Amino acid sequence: MTDALLEVQDxxxxxxxxxxxxxxxxxxxxxxxxxxxxPGETLGxxxxxxxxxxxxxxxxxxxxxxxxxxxxxEGRDIWAMSRDDLRYARRRMQAVFQDPSSSFNPxxxxxxxxxxxxxxxxxxxxxxxRDTVAETxxxxxxxxxxxxxxxxxxxxxxxxxxxxxxxxxLRPQLVLADEPTSAxxxxxxxxxxxxxxxxxxxxxxxxVFVSHNxxxxxxxxxxxxxxxxxxxxxxxxxxxIFTNPSHEYTKALLDAVPDPELAWRRRxxxxxxxxx
Amino acid sequence: xxxxxxxxxxxxxxxxxxxxxxxxHSGRGVARVVDHVSLTVWPGEIVGxxxxxxxxxxxxxxxxxxxxxxxxxxxxxxxxxxxxxxxxxxxxxxxETRGERVAFIPQDALRALNPVLRVDMQVGExxxxxxxxxxxxxxxxxxxxLAAVHIRDPAARAREYPHQYSGGMQQRAMIAxxxxxxxxxxxxxxxxxxxxxxxxxxxxKLLREIRETHGTSxxxxxxxxxxxxxxxxxxxxxxxxxxxxxGSVEQIFQHPSHPYTKALLRATPTIHTVHSELVSxxxxxxxxxxxxxxxxxVDRCPVRFERCSEEPPDFEVxxxxxxxxxxxxxxx
Amino acid sequence: MSDLATSGTAAEGFSSRLxxxxxxxxxxxxxxxxxxxxxxxxxxxxxxxSPYELNVVNxxxxxxxxxxxxxxxxxxxxxxxxxxxxxxxxxxxxxxxTIGLVGGTIVGIISAYFGGIxxxxxMRLMELLFSFPAILLAIILMASLGTNMLNAMIAIGIIFIPxxxxxxxxxxxxxxxxxxxxxxxxIGMSDLRILGxxxxxxxxxxxxxxxxxxxxxxxxxxSALSFLGLGAQPPEPSWGNxxxxxxxxxxxxxxxxxxxxxxxxxxxxxxxxxxxxxxxYLDPHLKD
Numbered sequence: 001m002t003d004a005l006l007e008v009q010d011x012x013x014x015x016x017x018x019x020x021x022x023x024x025x026x027x028x029x030x031x032x033x034x035x036x037x038x039p040g041e042t043l044g045x046x047x048x049x050x051x052x053x054x055x056x057x058x059x060x061x062x063x064x065x066x067x068x069x070x071x072x073x074e075g076r077d078i079w080a081m082s083r084d085d086l087r088y089a090r091r092r093m094q095a096v097f098q099d100p101s102s103s104f105n106p107x108x109x110x111x112x113x114x115x116x117x118x119x120x121x122x123x124x125x126x127x128x129x130r131d132t133v134a135e136t137x138x139x140x141x142x143x144x145x146x147x148x149x150x151x152x153x154x155x156x157x158x159x160x161x162x163x164x165x166x167x168x169x170l171r172p173q174l175v176l177a178d179e180p181t182s183a184x185x186x187x188x189x190x191x192x193x194x195x196x197x198x199x200x201x202x203x204x205x206x207x208v209f210v211s212h213n214x215x216x217x218x219x220x221x222x223x224x225x226x227x228x229x230x231x232x233x234x235x236x237x238x239x240x241i242f243t244n245p246s247h248e249y250t251k252a253l254l255d256a257v258p259d260p261e262l263a264w265r266r267r268x269x270x271x272x273x274x275x276x
Numbered sequence: 277x278x279x280x281x282x283x284x285x286x287x288x289x290x291x292x293x294x295x296x297x298x299x300x301h302s303g304r305g306v307a308r309v310v311d312h313v314s315l316t317v318w319p320g321e322i323v324g325x326x327x328x329x330x331x332x333x334x335x336x337x338x339x340x341x342x343x344x345x346x347x348x349x350x351x352x353x354x355x356x357x358x359x360x361x362x363x364x365x366x367x368x369x370x371x372e373t374r375g376e377r378v379a380f381i382p383q384d385a386l387r388a389l390n391p392v393l394r395v396d397m398q399v400g401e402x403x404x405x406x407x408x409x410x411x412x413x414x415x416x417x418x419x420x421x422l423a424a425v426h427i428r429d430p431a432a433r434a435r436e437y438p439h440q441y442s443g444g445m446q447q448r449a450m451i452a453x454x455x456x457x458x459x460x461x462x463x464x465x466x467x468x469x470x471x472x473x474x475x476x477x478x479x480x481k482l483l484r485e486i487r488e489t490h491g492t493s494x495x496x497x498x499x500x501x502x503x504x505x506x507x508x509x510x511x512x513x514x515x516x517x518x519x520x521x522x523g524s525v526e527q528i529f530q531h532p533s534h535p536y537t538k539a540l541l542r543a544t545p546t547i548h549t550v551h552s553e554l555v556s557x558x559x560x561x562x563x564x565x566x567x568x569x570x571x572x573x574v575d576r577c578p579v580r581f582e583r584c585s586e587e588p589p590d591f592e593v594x595x596x597x598x599x600x601x602x603x604x605x606x607x608x
Numbered sequence: 609m610s611d612l613a614t615s616g617t618a619a620e621g622f623s624s625r626l627x628x629x630x631x632x633x634x635x636x637x638x639x640x641x642x643x644x645x646x647x648x649x650x651x652x653x654x655x656x657x658s659p660y661e662l663n664v665v666n667x668x669x670x671x672x673x674x675x676x677x678x679x680x681x682x683x684x685x686x687x688x689x690x691x692x693x694x695x696x697x698x699x700x701x702x703x704x705x706t707i708g709l710v711g712g713t714i715v716g717i718i719s720a721y722f723g724g725i726x727x728x729x730x731m732r733l734m735e736l737l738f739s740f741p742a743i744l745l746a747i748i749l750m751a752s753l754g755t756n757m758l759n760a761m762i763a764i765g766i767i768f769i770p771x772x773x774x775x776x777x778x779x780x781x782x783x784x785x786x787x788x789x790x791x792x793x794x795i796g797m798s799d800l801r802i803l804g805x806x807x808x809x810x811x812x813x814x815x816x817x818x819x820x821x822x823x824x825x826x827x828x829x830x831s832a833l834s835f836l837g838l839g840a841q842p843p844e845p846s847w848g849n850x851x852x853x854x855x856x857x858x859x860x861x862x863x864x865x866x867x868x869x870x871x872x873x874x875x876x877x878x879x880x881x882x883x884x885x886x887x888x889y890l891d892p893h894l895k896d
Contacts (some may be wrong), residue, residue: 090796258502
């Protein structure tokens, strides 16, 4: 366990959702979740709305504070770090968000957006940063000239490529992705998923990939955690979860997904059986 | 559904769109977003209209309803509902057909529902508007409809407001509203995209049930091949404003013939098989003003050749199954 | 999901979208404002006479070729005084709006960004200020600080702070909902940097539009204060104190009251049209 890149230890997050000072109503978004992420693997977290998967991601990214439990990055508690350690931790862990229309400052050029992480961590000089930005753009399949454009001039797929570029520009160890392809067309989604895989190979990355789309999770993950109402109900190797699920909820989830390859066959068989 | 449906009498068709062309007129010029589209829906049939963004699928549906945005024009074509032309109708008659004979289920139910009106007032509204039913009776009918779409405890829930319903329930309420006057055709525009997959399964099941019990035809617009496989009988594949392939659901999935259809199938990640690599489609969907010369898919097609610089006609590759591709010229 | 919206519209410049039909009001507003600003800047050169030059013999002359807008009770040229008064109004309004804008923006952004108790305290403070009628507050402030132009500027500026703070707070809350703020935190950006780099540029547009409209109100307030004798002191010409004197001569020399009144009307109208026109012009582009 100690060589795990990321450890989530019995983490819970409870939100106060209103009520009065005397009787608060609460929402337990994440409920005693424990999991780990090994270097070089892709952990897929799948769940429906209200499952807590996005909240969990934000807890890991230190954007929210857990109500209880610990989150360890490379063995160290992210809430017990000194300022310098935290800066270092931020370089090791980056994110790709879902919404290509709001994940970039509309006032900034792509070049400025990509240079920002480098500036914040004082990496290189002005000139060298421009080169790094150009290199990273090429890496994600975009021409270096994109640095001069603004977010609204790019298509959804191009923006997600920039989002990936922003995540990898500091050469992190761990990349967390929150539904990065949910807002994209099918054909573009395939391009981006392949880009994710290619970046993992090239840069030796580790991923935590959150999605509600089971097909996507199957395609990218080595291990899968299934979440429901804040809890992890099942976790295991991707193959296992999809071919031999043990928890009722996982089975129900898999059953509900319309499958382009089997659904019409099943219907044909059912119709034939009904006629017979 | 019988793949040789095309040989039945034309007058029996619930919906017949023929050679529809829709254009957007703006200061920047003219953009053709629906390009000579023809499609048919038979009584009691569920037809899937599949396409990505920019395919023109939603605009085709809005044309049937007469709800195109202000700067869009139907340039040519006919739309017939049970034999009667819709495009000749005055706005008043159009309004009558909406709700009475063809109902619309939009993508985002919450936005389509009025947040300050109770659900029974909204679901009962079609009765009040079209049949001049008194409100008390309209509200009663609303409760019946909510029960028909399997909302539990319908009498109580009818008196609630939309925000008190979950996403799935809101969509069911929309369906209930759509069914109120027993229309011949239900047009559903991505009604399950915003729903959880388990809720989606229930809504799809409900739609199937409606077809069984009421014989209502459904035109289901989606980008999800899985839903098409699960729900529909006949499929039209749209790309950049035109229909590039059509056929029964079996034909489409067993013998996809247009390169775009095949590419779409290969680019969709599924849960039952692991693709070693999803084959993505290079390039991007062309805008109406950047359509290439000849076949509209030519810039992205893996099997293009010299013929493709000329726009192909529809070739028959099976009984009623056509594809708009030169590679299909030789037949099935 | 639709890429149609993003790709085509993008690279076009703003200039191609200006059309007299759609932006007529903006044009009129711009012209009026330019006239006022020109008067303010170049009063010394344009005015035919000095605004202080007494010529009691010529007092209360109706408009004529020598004096286009007539003379006042001390024989001074009304046109020249009106032009110089523009300078006073513009100066006061400029400083006041700047104080209000900067102060309000800082309060509003901090309030929205930090939330919690900070938000609570700051907003209650703003509400306190807001609940006073503007003129009353100005009078109180000037009574305590002293009646001169600088204090008039500060007083009016303070009056504007709550309005701007509310706008800045709402705009900041909208920006905070955007994912790019979260992304900035993920990168490790400090709060200060986020405020300056990510938030401020994205809330500036509605604030600047509001500033244009506030300018008009500032001119009115300044005139009101001078009317009451609290703003510009004689012999400094101000539309407000010219109105005040003109009031007494409405029977014999109505132009004394009408001229500064019209000047104020045109100035206020101009800034309001400019503000509204800017809002209509910029907002649809913001959506693109």
